[in-house]
Amino acid sequence: MTRDKRGVSWIVRSGSMAALLGFSILLTGMPATAAEKTTTTSEGVALEATSWLLTIPYGAVKMAYALGGVAVGGLAWVVTGGNTEVAESIWVPSITGDYIVRPENLSGEKPLHFVGRGSGR
Numbered sequence: 001m002t003r004d005k006r007g008v009s010w011i012v013r014s015g016s017m018a019a020l021l022g023f024s025i026l027l028t029g030m031p032a033t034a035a036e037k038t039t040t041t042s043e044g045v046a047l048e049a050t051s052w053l054l055t056i057p058y059g060a061v062k063m064a065y066a067l068g069g070v071a072v073g074g075l076a077w078v079v080t081g082g083n084t085e086v087a088e089s090i091w092v093p094s095i096t097g098d099y100i101v102r103p104e105n106l107s108g109e110k111p112l113h114f115v116g117r118g119s120g121r
Contacts, residue, residue: 044103047103047106047107048103050103050106051100051101051102051103051105051106054101054106055100055101058101059099059100059101062097062098062099062114063099065094065114066094066095068094069090069091069093069094069095070091070094070095072090072094073087073088073090073091073094074087076090092116092117093115093116093117094115094116095116096116096117097113097114097115097116097117098112098113098114
């Protein structure tokens with residue numbers, strides 16, 4: 001029973017840290033978006049509102065993917081006897097990429113990268 005409590009506690013702490021990290025990433029990117037350009041057209045306002053709304057589920061899925069990549073990369077590192085190259089080939093694509101949906105992504109001006117670019121690309 002003690003082991004179950006530790007497992008639940010770890011999951012709660014990990015989830016809390018992921019949520020905190022996700023919100024900090026979300027909040028860090030928003031002022032930059034607002035400073036880049038001010039939108040006054042109804043189409044621009046709709047794109048900004050839509051991007052904010054889509055960022056919430058997209059960012060959560062991206063965070064889960066990144067955390068999964070960290071776990072799998074760590075496991076790969078252990079299994080390969082500390083081979084950092086193998087671990088990084090998992091970490092880099094899963095951790096990098098876009099965490100925020102921007103209006104430029106919705107209008108097609110800029111692509112949205114869920115999986116980041118590895119060092120080999």
